[in-house]
Amino acid sequence: MNALETKSVIKTYQSDSGVISAVDDVSLNVASGEFVALVGPSGSGKTTMLSILAALLKPTSGQVLIDGVDLSSLDDFQRVNMRREKIGFTFQANNLVPYLSAVENVELMLRLNNKLDKAGKLRARELLARLGLGERLNNYPGQMSGGQQQRVAIARALIHNPSLVLADEPTASLDTERAYQVVETFASLIHEQNRAGIMVTHDLRMCEFVDRVLIMEDGKLTKILKDRADIRKLSSARN
């Protein structure tokens, strides 16, 4: 079953020069256990698309279904609930709550979902240990490097068992080595935990770890790479 499905999603903006189509008739789907990269040049609409998928932005028309639930049928309150329960999110930067420790940041998702019990606390610690942060559980974001913070954000995005995990430029502030480590771990957790994952990135090298690459240009989904060889070619072409 597809964890995520979009049907003819259009997002337009009114500007002084007329109507701008940020997302133009995009239909896609992502299955559980599948990790997909959404790539494209600046202004191609990938961030707008990600915001729509994250229930942060309403499309002008079209449908977005997460676990079969149409986001357009939800009111604001229900969209907040959807984000909390069904979606995991990592951002480019300023990901974490600065006054919570690493483990508290991860547990926050369980707290918000009223699922913070003994087992949940243990799972948060195990997940952070799995991400190589076993020694950093009680460190605050200010005491961690960008890569470590990004890994805490990944743990937070996965801890509450969401159907869909979205990552917006997760390697933007990382050096190459850290970027590879973070995306590789992210991909393996998406596969292991059977989540649907979408990563928006302009760093094509990171496509090495995804199952499919969706290429957007001028708001349209112009190309889908499924073949391993094509994906490898794309990711290595820019190395």
Add this chain to the structure above:
Amino acid sequence: MKKMSIAAYLAVKEIWKFRGRFLLVSLVIGLITLLVLFIAALGEGLGNGNREYLSKLDGELIVYQAKSDFLIPASRLDLNRFSEIKNVEGISDVGLLGTANSQLLLSGDDNFLKTALLGVEPGHVGEPKVIEGSQLSAADADEVILDRNVILRSNIQLGDTITIRVTQGTEDQVFTLKVVGITDGQQYALQPSLFVPFFTWDRIRPKSQAEINFSDPVANVFIVKVDQPENVEIIRDRIEEKIENVETATRKEAIQALPGYSAQQSTLNTQGGFTLFIGILVIGGFFQIQVLQKISQIGVLKAIGSANSVVAWASIIQITLITMIGVAIGAGLTFLFSLFFPPQVPIVFNGTTTAIAIIALLLIGPLGGLVSIRYAVRIEPLKALGLSS
């Protein structure tokens, strides 16, 4: 309930993590509290110093000479009218009151205490109840009841003989009086009071040359106690109807008419109000800057599924806690400072006034933070996270 507990968790965690920053704000609130409580105490102290004797009077009405504008020193009533007023129906007691100033001589060269010299009728309304010793014995005895404030500012004790100095004509005169009783606080016109029998008062009070040769005693006002306090307005009308050339005031009206009393109280109340207003601006400003600094953080919280109510409650709880800590610090500082003030400083911490000031201070926090709470609730996660194009 779940949202409240998450909000409380986030609020407390943030305060603890950035405790230095929040403590500074609490200290500012503490200083505002100190200022507000001292202004309130000063207002109470000054007001009390003016009205204490009148506010503790056992009588309900004060009778003045007509057109005296309820000014006690300006009113002069002869004893004929005193006899007439006693016969007014519904009055249970009437007492004479004469007011003047005197200098109470203390040990040491030219060392004296300025006092209010009040002539009252022994055994009648207007004579304060003693808390130690005995009441005045006769209308012309050389006895005095001392206000407790005299005791606090001198070494005089019950049974001592005191000397007062007044000016009569162009000469300074001294008189000795035996201390027979001590009352609780009974200040009048911001001075500690000496209560002497009325005819003694008339003999020893400051007088002009003309008054020295004028033998008939004249009181300033009469204090009236009515049979049934609920009928005070009826009795008031009756007095003004039956006695010529008088006007009457309730105790409250008499206090309000004390020279400078209303102006003084309104000035201090305005100062207190402005201090509270400054407090609102300070707290509002701090929390607004705080919200502006953490827009992206609030954006993350909203993006991952925190409801607006969680964000709002976290702000409210934070502001309330910081205000409470600040007010507690301020109240503690006020208490400590109050221990070191000499009795001459007119500062009185009245329970009700202090409670009102503290409640007002606790309310200024959330009031000041309203704008920042509204701002936090309106933060768009898309914009806060830089996802909007």
